[in-house]
Amino acid sequence: MICILRLVAILALGIAIAECEVRSYADYMVCRFQTPDQRHVIEDIVRPLTNDYDIWTRNEDFIDIRLPKKVGKLEGCDVMIENLDQVIEESFPNRMEIDEVRSSGQVPFDTLGSSDFFFHEYRDLETIYTWLDLLEHSFPHLVTIEWVGETYEGRSLKALHISTKNPETNPEKKTIIMTGGIHAREWISISSVCWTVYQLLTKYGVSKKETKYLDHLDFLIIPVFNPDGYAYTWEHDRLWRKNRQETFVPSCPGIDIDHSFGFQWTSNNEFPCSEEYSGEQPFEAIEASSWDHYLNTTKGEYKVYGFLDFHSYSQEVLYPYAYSCEAVPRDLENLLELSYGLSKAIRNRSNKYYKVTAACKDRGSDLTPGLGSGSALDFMYHHRAHWAFQLKLRDTGNHGFLLPSKFIAPVGKETYAAVKYFCSFILDPSV
Secondary structure, X not given: OEEEEEEEEEEOOEEEEEEEEOOOOOOEEEEEEOOOOHHHHXXXXXXXXXXXXXXXXXXXXXXXXXXXXXXXXXXXXEEEEOOHHHHHHHOOOOHHXXXXXXXXXXXXXXXXXXXXXXXXXXXXXXXXXXXXXXXXXXXXXXEEEEEEEXXXXXXXXXEEEEOOOOOOOOOOOEEEEEEEOOOOOOHHHHHHHHHHHXXXXXXXXXXXXXHHHHHHXXXXXXXXXXXXXXXXXXXXXXXXXXXXXXOOOOOOOXXXXXXXXXXXXXXXXXXXXXXXXXXOOOOOOHHHHHHHHHHHHHOOOOEEEEEEEEEEOOOEEEEOOOOOOOOOOOOHHHHHHHHHHHHHHHHHHHOOOOEEEEHHHXXXXXXXXXXXXXXXXXXXXXXXXXEXXXXXXXXXXXXXXXXXXXXXXXHHHHHHHHHHHHHHHHXXXXX
């Protein structure tokens, strides 16, 4: 299968287009098993037939698994995606845009900054980083791009610090943190974080709400938490999940960053080839270690009131803890109230229902201890953030991680509705 990288790099001199061989999924399908008994599905149905499987999502009602078609018809399997390669191809920028880019030779900066252009399709890493540079250039009084660390493959991990830097309106440096793209294949999480950034900046000084948010809050935002993995999804494997750093098995690179944080970390005993490989020690994932240093050293004086971690898919609002369903979070009643408030804000905006549930149930920690260990959600909630949530965005399964680009704007809008509710709550918990 040949993948055309529609937008590999947007530079001052123009646009480079490249082609590369990528992994084919022609021989795979995605099955949904409508049962709360996930252990039965894995141990009694799937594993006796194959070890070549990938759990896409799970919750109290169902589990979605990518499986080779050669396993045949399985008990309880409702085929969710039959032609994976076709759905993968549809998630990339369309060929009409490629032809337009090729004929024009370059995209002016003012066009790149247009929401109509940027959010029309998913964008590769270099395009996103160029867009972030443009935001810093366009809003120098509000935006600073900060270096968090360097990845295994030598890419920069970048954060946007959005602030009016006014000690009179935000004397204690009250801060909200947002992250996207910890898992490389979850493209909609990255576009939604970028959408949020764009709304906050362009509406400052125009809208009373956004002006109040930026006057009284600092924002630390990492749109692409896993640069190596995200680049790999564009170049080689659209469904890659982990980062790309070396493991003790040279042919199986990558650590699940969201299993690598140093709170309640335990080895999940997965082989390095597994998509959920946790590494051999906490903070082994370079991105998690860099974030820990940036957050607790570089930004140690900032008071983190809120943390939102964007993922996909299944339309859920998850609250701590992920590592155990027996651990009771502080202020559980208020956490639940805020969770339902986030869900309601989304529903009021788009009429889409986001289920509120404990992260441990989403991760399967209630069934298999260790599955939810070392998560960013738990680490942030325990160490820095007073309120912390993970938002798993659209959809509920028709496309899974391969949500078409036509949903970028609708998901961005409903996500931003939740962000606004969150900001308003942080500034005034009585709302």
